[in-house]
């Protein structure tokens with residue numbers, strides 16, 4: 001079953017006809033899991049897909065439908081699914097044991113690679129996720145500065161710890177979201193991205209800012225882009241104020257370039273948070289940075305200096321299987337042009353999808369940087385030309401706004417029934433295994449989606 005076998009059906013009817021196995025699993029899941037899911041981004045009407053296997057740039061659902069994959073393990077899989085070097089390393093590690101409850105050689109090799117590749121990394125502390133890495137980065141910054149306030153940017157995502165909830169998709173005034181205490185949200189100052197006056201005012205008004213944390217290519221991997229000149233402003237302001245600058249490179253690390261966005265733009269933060277690619281598609285993360293900062297986790301240094309060491313256990317920190325996958329991934333990135341290939345595919349895909357929009361007379365745009373794509377559905381019908389669209393001409397709040405009538409999830413559904421899985425942004429990340437065949441399928445799927453939306457009266 002595919003879209004072509006049901007040419008006149010609605011997207012939803014086609015999706016339902018293609019995916020009875022997913023429907024059955026989703027029905028059962030709803031009795032067991034809130035919304036039937038394990039990650040908020042999998043919430044999808046009428047029900048999400050259930051995937052059974054994946055290889056390189058593609059994956060198959062439980063009904064054996066094949067999809068070009070732009071989820072890429074939420075950005076973790078720059079080498080695609082089941083890269084042979086990563087799989088060999090994982091299998092070898094599994095055969096030796098999944099958890100030693102002890103130090104092991106791989107964590108040392110893994111840390112060595114990270115310090116070689118990421119300019120800000122003098123020391124590494126492994127965590128089990130990006131959320132844990134950003135939480136630890138804030139704690140380190142507060143400990144070493146003796147200050148409490150944190151500056152974050154509206155729309156930027158840093159995981160789901162209590163400091164990171166207001167101002168991501170709601171509570172843009174900084175009030176606490178459900179379940180978060182006021183005391184905590186009071187210590188977080190929100191600023192608009194690229195707002196030089198705003199950030200300067202915050203530094204003038206508050207002398208107790210411990211850290212500024214930012215997604216360095218902008219919210220959601222450049223969906224709302226950050227100007228490199230703004231990163232320089234942050235570097236200068238934080239240096240003058242004795243504030244710790246943290247780049248959250250959970251997505252951009254080892255993706256934008258081998259050394260992440262900091263290596264690409266030459267602006268080096270004091271600390272960096274990593275996850276996703278760093279662990280090669282298995283669970284893992286790390287906070288890395290200057291030795292003097294990470295020393296707050298060091299038994300001997302803190303004792304010698306009379307400081308209270310920051311406590312940091314974590315059952316799965318530097319798990320040996322994740323370490324093996326991480327090492328194989330980072331070594332492959334070091335030894336190949338995988339980053340460049342993913343970035344080049346991104347540029348070409350954006351160009352071709354914009355050609356589709358122009359051919360079809362649709363005033364949307366496909367944009368992004370490096371190996372990311374975002375579809376701007378132009379909710380306020382601005383007069384734009386897809387091929388010359390510059391996201392920096394638009395306020396971040398505009399870029400984050402969804403067009404009415406649930407159109408963004410309809411775009412996702414249109415792409416799915418034509419064999420492509422993007423997220424409901426609609427956005428996607430690209431791997432080094434995406435090639436000509438995947439490009440052609442994606443461009444055709446986009447054209448078919450636009451035409452289906454027109455047929456359903458969702459697009460003028």
Ligand code: PLP
Pocket residue numbers: 074128129130131132134157158159160215248249250251275276285
């Ligand atoms: N920071 C950024 C920029 C992210 O994109 C994410 C996850 O998508 C996180 C932090 C949280 O990472 P994790 O999902 O591993 O907790």
